Amino acid sequence: MQKTVTKKIVALLAVVAIAIPIAAAAFSGCGPVETPDEIAANYQNLAADGEFEIASGDKGDAAVFSFGKEITFNTLVMREKGSKITQFSLYKDGESEPFYSSDLIEDYRVCSFEPITASKISIKVDACDRGWKLESLEAYMIDRQAKDDFRIMGYITVDSLCAPVLDADEGLEDGSYGDQDGGIDESYTEVFEQVTQFNMIAGVYFKGDGSIVYKDVSNHDGTGEKDFEFALGKLRGMAPDAEIVVTLLGNKNDISADGYDNTIDRHNAAMGDNAAKLTENILAFIDKWGVDGVSFDYEYPSSSKDYRIYGEYLISLRAALDEKYDGHKLLTAAIADWCFGDHTFKKEYMDALDQIEVMAYDLFDDRGYHSTFYKACYQVVENCRKNGADLSKVHLGVPFYSRPTDKDSFWGNYKVVSSVLTPSNVYTFPEPYTNSDGKQGNAPNYFNDRQMIYDKTSYAIDLGLGGIMIWHMACDDTENLDRSLTGAIAAAVADRAALAQ
Numbered sequence: 001m002q003k004t005v006t007k008k009i010v011a012l013l014a015v016v017a018i019a020i021p022i023a024a025a026a027f028s029g030c031g032p033v034e035t036p037d038e039i040a041a042n043y044q045n046l047a048a049d050g051e052f053e054i055a056s057g058d059k060g061d062a063a064v065f066s067f068g069k070e071i072t073f074n075t076l077v078m079r080e081k082g083s084k085i086t087q088f089s090l091y092k093d094g095e096s097e098p099f100y101s102s103d104l105i106e107d108y109r110v111c112s113f114e115p116i117t118a119s120k121i122s123i124k125v126d127a128c129d130r131g132w133k134l135e136s137l138e139a140y141m142i143d144r145q146a147k148d149d150f151r152i153m154g155y156i157t158v159d160s161l162c163a164p165v166l167d168a169d170e171g172l173e174d175g176s177y178g179d180q181d182g183g184i185d186e187s188y189t190e191v192f193e194q195v196t197q198f199n200m201i202a203g204v205y206f207k208g209d210g211s212i213v214y215k216d217v218s219n220h221d222g223t224g225e226k227d228f229e230f231a232l233g234k235l236r237g238m239a240p241d242a243e244i245v246v247t248l249l250g251n252k253n254d255i256s257a258d259g260y261d262n263t264i265d266r267h268n269a270a271m272g273d274n275a276a277k278l279t280e281n282i283l284a285f286i287d288k289w290g291v292d293g294v295s296f297d298y299e300y301p302s303s304s305k306d307y308r309i310y311g312e313y314l315i316s317l318r319a320a321l322d323e324k325y326d327g328h329k330l331l332t333a334a335i336a337d338w339c340f341g342d343h344t345f346k347k348e349y350m351d352a353l354d355q356i357e358v359m360a361y362d363l364f365d366d367r368g369y370h371s372t373f374y375k376a377c378y379q380v381v382e383n384c385r386k387n388g389a390d391l392s393k394v395h396l397g398v399p400f401y402s403r404p405t406d407k408d409s410f411w412g413n414y415k416v417v418s419s420v421l422t423p424s425n426v427y428t429f430p431e432p433y434t435n436s437d438g439k440q441g442n443a444p445n446y447f448n449d450r451q452m453i454y455d456k457t458s459y460a461i462d463l464g465l466g467g468i469m470i471w472h473m474a475c476d477d478t479e480n481l482d483r484s485l486t487g488a489i490a491a492a493v494a495d496r497a498a499l500a501q
Contacts, residue, residue: 001155001201001297001300001334001359001471001472006290011439013458013470014095015334016222017217020189024122026084027061027482028048030134032110033079033349033378034108035077035138036381036382036444036463036465037139038462039075039077039142039311039462039463040486041140042142042144042177043140043141044141045135045138045139045140046071046139046140046141047065047071047138047139048066048075048138049067049068050065050066050068050135050137050139051065051214051277051397052065052066052067052137052300053065053120054084055133055134056131056132056133056294057125057126057131057132057134057219058125058128058130059126059128059382060124060126060445061124061125062091062122062123062124062125063122063123063125063134064088064120064121064122064123065117065118065121065122065137066119066120066122067120067121067139068396069119070117070118070119070281071117071118071119071141071189072115072116072117072141073116073123073137073139073140073141073457074112074113074114074115074116074137074140074141074142074486074499075110075111075113075119075139075141075142075462076090076110076137076139076459076494077108077109077110077114077136077137077139077140077141077142078109078110078111078134078136078137078138078140079105079107079108079109079125079134079135079136079137080103080105080106080109080132080133080134080135081132081133081134081135082132082133082365083104083105083106083107083129084128084129084131084132084133085104085105085127085128085132086104086127086128086129086367086424087101087102087104087125087126087127087128087421087424088101088102088103088105088123088124088125088126089101089104089124089126089391090111090122090123091121091122091123091124092116092117092118092120092121092122093118093119093120093121094120095450096278097222098124098308099113099116100113100127100306100451101451102187102373102423102425102449102451102452103369103425103426104369104372104373104374104424105134105192106372106373106374107374108374108378109373109374110373110378110455110458110459111452111455112142112454112455112458112459112492115499116493118250120364121299124125124298126423126428127424132286134356136407138442141419141459141494141499142186142460142462142496142499143499143500144437144461144464144494144498144500145461145499145500146461146496146497147392147464147497149466150435150461150466150467151196151197151243151355151358151380151395151466151467151468152194152195152196152197152457152467152468152486152490152491152493153195153196153197153198153199153467153468153469153470153472154195154197154199154367154470154472154473154486155196155198155199155201155202155214155247155356155446155469155470155472155473156184156198156199156201156214156235156471156472156473157180157199157200157203157472157474157490158200158201158203158204158227158228158472159180159183159186159202159203159217159219159232160180160182160183160184160473161183161186161200161213161230161319161471162183162217162219162220162227162230162231162298163182163183163217163219163220163230163474164182164183164219165182165183165184165185171230172487173260174406176416177412177416177429177433178410178411178412178413178434179182179400179411179412179413179435179472179474179475180411180474182413182415182474183474183476184238185471186232186234186237186238188238188426188478189238189239190244190474190481191478191481191484191486192238192239192473192478192486193239193486194475194481194484194486194487194489194490195239195242195486196242196243196291197242197243197244197245197467198235198242198243198244198245198469198473199245199246199247199332199357199469200228200231200232200235200244200245200246200247200291201213201245201246201247201249201297201472202215202225202249203227203231203297204228204229204246204247204248204249204491205216205248205249205250205251205255206249206250206270206278206281207250207251207257207258207260207266207270208250208260208265208266208269208270208274209220209257209258209260209269209270209277209303210270210272210276210277210278210279210280211277211281212248212273212282212285213255214227214228214283215227215252215255217231223261226310231419232244232289232291240423242328243291243292243293243328244247244291245291245292245293245294245330245332246285246289246291246293246294246295247294247295247296247334248282248285248294248295248296249296249457250263250266250267250298251263251266251299257299257300260451263298263299264301264306264466266298266307267298267309267310268303268305268306268309271309271310271313272309275313275316276384278313279316279317279320279499281423282294282317283320283321283385283474284325286329286471288327292329292330293321293329293330293331293332294329294330294331294332294383295330295331295332295333295334295357296314296332296333296334297333297334298310298314298333299334299336300336300339301339301344304343306344307339307343307344307346307349310345310349311345311346311348311349311352312349314333314347314349314352314353315348315352317331317352318331318344318352318353326384330354330355330357331353331354332353332354332355332357332395333355333356333357333358334355334357334358334359334397335359336358336359337358337359337360337363337380337383337384338383340383340384340389341387346388346399347387348386350389350390350392350393351390353393354393355393355395355466355467356384356390356393356395356466357395357397357399357469357470358384358394358395358396358397358469359486360376360377360396360397360398361376361397361399361401361403361471363375363376363380364403364407366445367405368403368405368406368407369403369405369425369426369432369446370399370403370406371398371399371446371448372447373452373455373459377396377456377459377488378459380396381394381459381460381463381465383395391463391464391465391466392464392465392466394465394466395425395465395466395467395468395469396454396456396460396465396467396468396469396484397468397469397471398448398456398457398468398469398471398489399447399448399471400448400470400471400472400473400475400476400485401413401432401447401471401472401475402414402427402446403443403445403449404418404433404441404443404447404448405426405443405444406441406444406445407441408435408437408441408443409436409437410434410441410445411436412433412447413446413474413475414447414448414475414476414477414485415475415476415477417447417477418477418480418483418484419483420447421449423451423501424448425446425447425448425449425452426444426446426447427444427445428444429442429445433445435468448485449485450483450485450487450488451488453485453488453489453492454488454489455493456468457488457489457492457493457494458492458496461492461493461496468489470485470486470489474488490494
C-alpha cells in the first residue's frame with residue numbers, strides 16, 4: 001500500500017491539485033478541538049471540578065492536576081498550547097513509576113490504559129522543544145465494548161507468506177530493516193489468532209481488458225497461481241477462523257502487460273468499458289478460491305472522472321455481489337484520508353463498501369512524524385465524519401512500519417525494533433538503511449509503539465468504528481505476543497470488553 005516512489009510520490013504529484021484543498025480543509029485547525037459526542041455525551045468528565053496546580057514548565061518539569069477527590073478512570077484527554085511536548089509520562093498520586101508513557105500532546109491527545117484510581121496525577125515532560133503549557137484535561141471511565149462485528153483486519157502480502165522468515169533478533173545486526181524483509185512462519189499462530197480478518201495483497205492483478213492474472217513470487221517455486229494457492233492455504237492453516245478478502249490490484253505494468261502504461265488508464269479501462277468482464281472474472285475468482293470477498297487499493301485516481309469511474313464501478317460490483325451471494329460476500333477498499341470529498345471519493349461510493357480501510361499513515365507533520373495520534377487518528381476520523389462516511393464501516397489504518405522523518409522513500413520494519421523501541425516512537429537504526437532508489441539514509445524513523453496502537457484502538461472502539469486495519473502483518477513481532485502490535489490491538493479490545501460486562 002506504500003511501496004515505491006512511483007506509487008507514493010509520483011502518484012501524489014498527479015493528484016496534488018485535488019489533495020491540497022482537501023488536506024487544507026481537513027487539517028486547517030479552525031475552531032476549538034472538541035471531544036466527540038460519542039465520548040462527551042455518553043460519559044461523565046470526572047475532571048470537570050478539578051484544576052491544574054501546575055500547568056507549564058520545561059524539560060523535566062511536571063504538570064500537576066488535582067481532581068479534588070479520588071476518582072477511577074481509564075481515559076485522559078489533554079490539550080496543549082501549541083506543540084512543544086515530544087515525550088511525556090503519567091504518574092498517579094506522587095508514585096515514582098509511571099503508569100503511561102508516550103509522545104506528543106498537541107491540540108488533542110487521548111491516552112487510554114487499564115483503570116487507575118487517583119486523586120491527583122502528574123504529567124512529567126520527558127522531552128520537549130522548548131517551554132510548554134497545558135490548557136485542559138478531561139478524565140473518563142469508558143466502558144464501551146467493541147461492536148460485535150468489530151474487525152481486526154491485517155493486510156498480508158502473498159510474498160511474505162511465501163518468503164523465508166526473518167528472525168526479529170537478527171534484523172538489527174544484519175541490516176534487514178525494511179518492511180519487505182522476511183516472511184511469515186506458520187508456527188507463529190498466537191499472534192495470527194488475534195486477527196479476525198486478513199486481506200491478501202500483491203498477488204492478484206487485473207488488466208485493462210478485465211482479465212485477472214497472478215504474480216509469480218520470485219522467492220517461491222511455482223507459477224503465480226500456484227504461489228497464490230500456496231499462500232492462501234498457508235494462511236488458512238494459521239488462522240482457520242478468520243475471514244479472508246483479496247485485494248485486486250491494477251498497478252503493475254510488468255505483470256499486466258496489456259498496453260496500458262499507467263495505473264489510472266488501466267483502472268479506467270477495466271472499470272469503465274470492460275466493467276462487465278471484470279465483474280464476471282471477480283465472481284469467478286471468488287467461486288474458485290472460496291474467499292470472503294474482494295478489495296481494491298487504488299492509489300490514486302487523479303481527476304473527478306477517474307474517481308467517478310472507480311466509484312460507479314464499486315456500486316455496480318456491490319449490486320452483482322448482492323445478487324449472486326445475497327449479501328454474504330464483502331466489498332472493501334483502502335482509501336487515503338485526503339481522497340474523501342464531493343469531487344473525489346463521494347459518500348455514495350463509500351456507501352457501496354462494507355468496509356472503508358482508511359490509510360492513516362504517511363501523513364507527515366512538521367516534525368516528520370508520519371502517524372501521530374492527533375493527525376493520523378483524531379483528525380482522520382473527523383475528516384471521515386465530515387465527508388459523510390458511516391463510522392461503523394471505517395477501519396482505522398495503523399502502521400506496523402516506520403517512515404524516516406525526512407520523508408525518505410523507506411518503510412522500516414517494527415519487528416526488528418520491538419525489543420528496543422522507546423516511548424518516543426523515534427528510532428535511529430544503528431546502520432544506514434537503503435531506500436527504494438537504492439540509496440542509503442540515516443534519518444531517525446518514526447514508528448507506532450504498543451501504547452500508540454493501544455490508544456488508537458481504544459479510540460476506534462469508543463467512537464464506534466468498524467475496526468482496525470493493519471499494514472502489514474509481516475512487520476509485526478509474531479514470535480512474542482507481549483511485544484506484538486497485534487497483541488496491543490487485541491489487549492485494547494479485551495480491556496474495553498471486560499469493563500462492559
